[in-house]
Amino acid sequence: MVTDSTAPLILGFGAYIVAAVSTFSIPQLTLVGLDPLGIALLTSIMGLLVIGLGYGSIVLLGGICSLNIAGLISRLTKTKQVIRPKEEEPLQLRKALIEKSHLVYLPLVLFFTSIALGWDIYIADPSRTTTSKPAMLRLVLRSLNFLATPQHATGVLFSLRLTPALVAITVISGLAPSIALPYFRRFKIIGINSGPFHSTLLTAVLGPIIGLNIVVSLLGIFYKVLSAGAPTSYHYALIVLIGFSLHYSAGTCIGRGKAESIILQRLANGHYDGNRIVVLDRTLNPNAEAIELGSLLRPQLED
Numbered sequence: 001m002v003t004d005s006t007a008p009l010i011l012g013f014g015a016y017i018v019a020a021v022s023t024f025s026i027p028q029l030t031l032v033g034l035d036p037l038g039i040a041l042l043t044s045i046m047g048l049l050v051i052g053l054g055y056g057s058i059v060l061l062g063g064i065c066s067l068n069i070a071g072l073i074s075r076l077t078k079t080k081q082v083i084r085p086k087e088e089e090p091l092q093l094r095k096a097l098i099e100k101s102h103l104v105y106l107p108l109v110l111f112f113t114s115i116a117l118g119w120d121i122y123i124a125d126p127s128r129t130t131t132s133k134p135a136m137l138r139l140v141l142r143s144l145n146f147l148a149t150p151q152h153a154t155g156v157l158f159s160l161r162l163t164p165a166l167v168a169i170t171v172i173s174g175l176a177p178s179i180a181l182p183y184f185r186r187f188k189i190i191g192i193n194s195g196p197f198h199s200t201l202l203t204a205v206l207g208p209i210i211g212l213n214i215v216v217s218l219l220g221i222f223y224k225v226l227s228a229g230a231p232t233s234y235h236y237a238l239i240v241l242i243g244f245s246l247h248y249s250a251g252t253c254i255g256r257g258k259a260e261s262i263i264l265q266r267l268a269n270g271h272y273d274g275n276r277i278v279v280l281d282r283t284l285n286p287n288a289e290a291i292e293l294g295s296l297l298r299p300q301l302e303d
Contacts, residue, residue, distance in 0.1 A: 054251020063262030071273030
């Protein structure tokens with residue numbers, strides 16, 4: 001998996017160098033006494049931290065906690081999750097490209113989720129409205145609001161202050177992918193006995209509407225950046241988020257094998273909610289009962 005992560009690592013460091021060198025002009029650097037390559041180095045060190053966070057998240061959430069999370073979701077939605085092993089087949093060129101496609105779509109998911117999350121924080125920031133006293137919510141939102149215009153700081157210093165917030169937003173955006181990624185390769189998990197038709201229909205309709213709203217908001221953000229009407233911190237935030245997304249994805253790719261092994265061990269030892277998670281293959285759990293898939297659907301059909 002280290003080989004799989006080579007491309008995200010290279011692209012990530014390249015993104016940091018572009019962010020540091022192209023975003024900050026020489027007069028700004030002269031005023032604050034900072035070198036662009038030094039800024040790129042500092043940001044790259046943060047990228048190494050993001051790799052570790054990506055690795056830790058997929059091992060903790062995808063390996064140790066994912067079966068518990070699946071059981072909790074099944075309880076809330078009154079469904080069952082059926083886990084099967086995926087058959088190993090010799091990878092042809094087309095299938096190999098699909099297998100490695102997570103190196104493309106995972107960074108994209110992280111990047112656009114980070115931008116959408118940043119936009120939501122920007123909109124919800126109480127400091128943008130009239131408030132009498134600063135509250136804890138205001139402090140948290142301000143610390144994560146990388147879309148806020150700097151008031152009394154140069155573009156360089158303000159951009160560097162944004163870096164911890166960009167790391168935090170990347171980690172938050174990567175929580176769901178870290179839980180789901182281990183189930184794309186070694187296991188097949190299928191939800192059955194889903195919710196009623198009417199609630200499913202409403203969810204299917206509301207989902208695209210909310211997604212379209214996010215897309216329109218993102219287009220507005222990119223328009224502001226490309227039109228050169230935004231401060232330099234906008235440019236820095238977008239390019240560094242690309243780097244962090246790539247580095248976080250690299251960390252998850254490195255730790256995916258470990259997470260899969262943890263899931264396999266938990267299944268073999270029976271450390272999962274047997275009422276909500278059904279194992280149909282004894283290669284995953286030697287003590288699993290022989291259950292026909294159709295029998296799991298009968299209680300729902302009889303209601």
